[in-house]
Amino acid sequence: MERVEAKRAVCVETATIIKNDHVGVGLWEMELAAPRIVAAKPRPGQFVHVRTVPADPRGNPHAHPLLRRPFSLYDVDMERSNISILYKVQGTGTSLMTKLRPRDLIDIMGPLGRSFSTPSQANGPFTALVVGGGVGIAPLVYLTRLLRQRGCKVGVLYGASTCGELAALYRLQQLGASCRCTTLDESLGVCGVVTDLLPQAIQALHPDFIYTCGPEPMMAAVARIAQKNNIPGEASLEAHMACGVGACLGCARKLRGSDAGYVKVCVDGPVFPIDRIEFEAGEKHGAEEATECEQRV
Amino acid sequence: MERVEAKRAVCVETATIIKNDHVGVGLWEMELAAPRIVAAKPRPGQFVHVRTVPADPRGNPHAHPLLRRPFSLYDVDMERSNISILYKVQGTGTSLMTKLRPRDLIDIMGPLGRSFSTPSQANGPFTALVVGGGVGIAPLVYLTRLLRQRGCKVGVLYGASTCGELAALYRLQQLGASCRCTTLDESLGVCGVVTDLLPQAIQALHPDFIYTCGPEPMMAAVARIAQKNNIPGEASLEAHMACGVGACLGCARKLRGSDAGYVKVCVDGPVFPIDRIEFEAGEKHGAEEATECEQRV
Amino acid sequence: MRTEGLAPDLGVDLGGIKLANPVLMASGTFGYGADYVDLVDPADLGAVIVKGTTLHPRAGNPPPRIVETPSGMLNAIGLENPGIEAFMDEHLPRLRAHHVTVIVNIAGESVDEYAELAKIIDGSIGVAGIEINISCPNVARGGMQFGADPGAAREVVSAVRSVTSLPIVPKLSPNVTDIVSMAVACQDAGADAISMINTLSGIAIDIEKRRPLLGNVFGGLSGPAIKPVALRMIYQVYRAVDLPILGGGGIASARDALEFHMAGATAVSIGTGTFVRPTLAMEVIEGVRDYLVVHNLESIDQIIGAAAR
């Protein structure tokens, strides 16, 4: 498996916004001309660290919010040297980002972090199962592109509350991945949560590897099911970040069996092997529990 | 003479930007639809207190800069319920203002402060001499409009460093004021500073009243010459402001003969009788001194 | 997210001062209640804390008196005020006529002056409580020396206690090593509540003139910049002292006010935020009410100190 360690070639770039569109319920897609970051050959699972206020040539060093915001690479267009991010409006930073328009400039830094592991030619035929929840689908789209380019078979399980949140579905289908969706309101696909589909998908696909990103309880359930079935996998985690490069130690997280100390999500991750992650305490999720849909029935 | 005391009817309004144009060297003119402020019948010399960041319905209470910025009413269009300000780019706040576009919303408060005194019908024929320096012309334009509406004769002396800064000239001429200009680089009008023209203008016009706004040394010179000629007058002063309504005591300034204490520029002014102002220590200005132009000759 | 119909109780008791809602205007930022009258009806507020008042009139500091800083401002007003007599004669009757809950902020140059001020106020009608400013950083005499030393604070509070039965609320300075010992001293001396925090001492420099920007050199830092420090001190005092806390310092939204309540504040005060948004206090009252409704809480008491227990 191939993997990129962090910081091969980090750069700070004043990128030009190509488009910034409202693509789903609370979801926006921003495409940026970022030739320097693209030149650094970013890999799926890596992220960019974004100043959410317009880059100001006169300099407004006190613009609020101060800190950068991390976003996974949603897609990369190597030919045009563009990158895309898919972002969900959460608070101040992401709200401000929605105000940016094409041709505005924005200060981004990247590519950062360790990527997903991907099979090399030597691995032979390879089947991947990708499990995304909500905006967690973001890093999995660029991953799917790469896996498909390498000729892998990719099955995608993609869950959200409602169909309007499945903003990446069309792009995934275009990439030739076979997608199955869940929504809580039955507006598209199967009613339920995405992990409801997992046991059956494992039966059907016999995946060599599982990739996941989404809410922690969802990823925890994916990890449990994957381990029960002895399938290796990786998940992309989040943490509040300041520097994004390993200098501030702000993004600490304990891994299983690492009594020695914390790892840094920004440089040791954000992608970690699922069997090493100690997921945050949360309710049980999906397959193991009656879902809302079943209760409704 | 008629004058408006502060705070007849202050309101806070989310105004819509009609235009925001670059109208001179470092100078911008912003026109705003502000029906509530216009309904309060703002008077020349009064000001609005402006949040320089776009008004955000989601609310970004920490946007930088925090404090409002005071700007004189440059003009008021009673019919369309629009107001205009003429502003010079100085620092963070005014830089950000240049980024605003038509249809953007902006949070303004006003009308604030005490206006210029203007003659009532009962005063009979009235000749005003208006002396403006740089962006200090702003309040004098709306004043000129009102004086002309009342049938007064208005002479304007208008000085700047270079002709590209005489952004209000056309508007003043349209209002039927007789204008004479000075520039330091001889690019338009007489070479020199505006007070060079004052003694002669007083001889020619025999003004009943002098109104002035501009750099402190300029206004100090105007005050000296006016007093020497026994002509009453008023000047509009600046001070760093927080509240703009008299609550914070931040905009204090000593007046001549007011040992008792400070006055508040925001509510006791910004317009004060010229004979009561203690101007800030500065170099002598204009008529009394050799100007750059003379030195060059 | 305004939810009509339901009406949680916003009333609080701040050491004997009954407040219809927990949002107060901070001393020195709302004058005597008249300046913002077109925009805010002071009778709708929990209370108005009037500008720091001294025995004799004070002219205040030379300008410039304010300067903006990142997410905050420095002020060096220097307690400009017309003196207690003018306040009682001119401003108090007007506030009373408008049914405003009034807390008077007093500042003395000596222990005796504090007591004298309190005595004068005690004899009047229409004052709900006294905030004892032992923390103003902008005057040469008085102010800070009482706010920096528990012994001196105890003296001032005791002296005021001995001359009035009005609720007394010492206002603490954050410019100390140990805020808890200051609060404990005030409690021991008979305070009814604690007000905190006043401004952090700071300066700013004009790099062209190469001189301090404020006429007084030193000013008090207020606004959102100081919020984390204010919350920390309130949290510490809430856990150590039994008195209700009037909390403030940087409140700019209802969310901020909720943080203060959860850190331990019974009521909150808004200062600099009003300069930015004159109607902020009303928005905070509404926003706090909405939070209670959305979370099915009946009264504000249920969140006071929730994060500090």
Add this chain to the structure above:
Amino acid sequence: MRTEGLAPDLGVDLGGIKLANPVLMASGTFGYGADYVDLVDPADLGAVIVKGTTLHPRAGNPPPRIVETPSGMLNAIGLENPGIEAFMDEHLPRLRAHHVTVIVNIAGESVDEYAELAKIIDGSIGVAGIEINISCPNVARGGMQFGADPGAAREVVSAVRSVTSLPIVPKLSPNVTDIVSMAVACQDAGADAISMINTLSGIAIDIEKRRPLLGNVFGGLSGPAIKPVALRMIYQVYRAVDLPILGGGGIASARDALEFHMAGATAVSIGTGTFVRPTLAMEVIEGVRDYLVVHNLESIDQIIGAAAR
């Protein structure tokens, strides 16, 4: 406004530490110099102050460790570090190889530990000076108690002084009533320079969970929000103490750095600003040089303390 050709002298002497320029990376914000290496060559900086180093490795505090605040951030890292030995073996040789001027920030849990740390460093090559962290607010033992009391500070500094002839620079906490007495104590105990300020103690609250946001509850406030407080303390110490000052706290631009110099700082340190703009230090060096050129000044000495005299 870059002016080529002219070359004012940016070199300063920080109590015996010779710096090619006055811009340093603050402890804990630049790791061991390697994390930003694609963006900033650490050899171009005045110096790199490495992460607070303890005798034994420390795991640090439980997450969340950082939270953003208006114009600032709170951190509660808890001095996570690999311990002095690992630093000397792994990081120092690399820094030395890259010709970086290195200042080691040390934090002990006792006076003896400080001395032991200093002794270990004293014996090595490639360290230009020792910053004594008597002010870290995020660890249970060590740290703050030394930073809050002049007597304890004197003890620590004396102990370090007695074991090393390297320049020693105690780093003061701003969470004190009287910063000058802390600086005087350090001067008396033989410090070569004073570093200030460390972070202000603060908290933040999650209003949905109704709990403190940081794993450690308390964190240290840094960033532009604290600049006025930092400038005030530097101004006060500059006027009272004869030692050179390493000033920092909220620097986000060359203008900010110039304010610090004029308040009395011989050199400046940049922390949080680097997270926002990784290349800020280089921009500050250039901006300060431009100021000197534009104002016809030959060296930075001409502006140090200019506003404090």
